[in-house]
Amino acid sequence: MTNGIITKTAALRIALAARTLSEVNMGGLVAKLGDHLGLPITEDKLAKVTVADIKLILSGEETVDPDVDGATIKLAVRHLWGQSNEADNLPELDSYTEGDLPGSLRVAVASNTEENLDGHFGSCPRFLIYQVAREEVRLIEIRPTVLADEAEDKNVARAELINDCQIVYVQSIGGPAAAKAVRANVHPVKVPEGGKVRYTLQRLQRVLDAPPPWLAKILGVEAKSLRQFAESEDE
Template identity: 40%
Template sequence: MNRPLLPPALALRIGLAARALPGDGLRRLMPVLVEVLGLPLTERKLKELSFARLRSAGNGEFASTPRAILLRALGYLRGEIEPRIVDAPPPMPQPYRHGDMPGSLRVAVVCRSGERIDGSFSTARSLLIYQVSRQEVRLIDHRPVAANGGTAGDTPRDTARDAARLAVLGDCQLLYARTLSNRSSASLMRAGIHPVATPEGGEARARLAEFQEILRGQPAPWLLRAMGEGPRAAPEQPTRPNAAVAGSSPAAPACAASAESATSSAPARQPALA
């Protein structure tokens, strides 16, 4: 029996790298890999492939390819970017009308796949919106946000990206993400949205079930007000925001959060949940 030319895992990595390249990526990439690394192609050889060698090989086949695109292809080849063969589609929201769930809050969750908390607010391309009460968790909306590339930093462009995300969160009181930078946390709190970082990720409904336990116990006064149960309680917001949000979160003791990157000298203070 003939052995395959490439192990399936390596074939997948090369295929993903080729797909990341412009034009007929596989036809362009394979001769370059054979020229630079020789046959047989192995995991060790791919891991040792450098950006400079990939760019200059094949008479400069990829010399004009944008650096970001070539780095992404190289990340697949080296195994530094984990392949995601099939992403679970976004779940179907359930019908919801204003007033359906008295005493509830609106919670946004950064989910890249299905209903898992697996993304950063700074790079979020979509948000799931849940209505959460003591008795029920209901998915009511799936909101796309402006796509971006690269790593978030503390630049005017990154601030604009956060503003684009905040614009679709005007009716939410909390946001869950796997990672949150100090800058993003501060932006959310200025908009009156409580940021919750969950570095371990996990299923959104499991995390929201934990939040329900807080609501059934002794939630913080600001949560009671948001639920319409405390003094000066705020009315429930419409389902969709119509403009960029503004405001500030209540001052209270800090609660734990993780930072995806330190973008300010001191971490933002967050109101406590309980």
């Protein structure tokens, strides 16, 4: 027991949950959980916390990222329950050597669980890194974010962690974090509904031959829509 207020194991769980919730102060979260659950805070009490409880606790909390999403809150609750995200079934990597798939894009995906696009840029425990070509998609790396979160500005560190990627898919991202990703030359794409990563990347593959303007800029080619406009002008 820590000063009769909280057990050591409970304190660790709350620290992990606070880190997941991005800008939440651990001390403030302990105080609010204590008010909500009663003292001392124990593992048994934390195991009964629900997503609705956390939303209630965070309501009116000025330090919380206003773009915090449901998937992030669910992950925080899992930490409070003592279910480590590292126990998830992570996908297997595909064989890849640098230079394979010429002309392909490198894409990062914010992920909380398995091979899912279900993470907030500022709190996901990992980025899944893919090489995406017109005919093939390969998962080439899984990059944990734990070291980036020790930096003074963790969103800058997270952007630097994936700065060899042209695109990062996220379920949600705040405006300041998006600006930091762009400064690292990584284009953020929000997919609020989330889902299976491979499905999202298949949709990306389908537009590679006729990319919209934002993707054409990344690829360094002329957007098909703009080319058609130029041809009509010539006529």
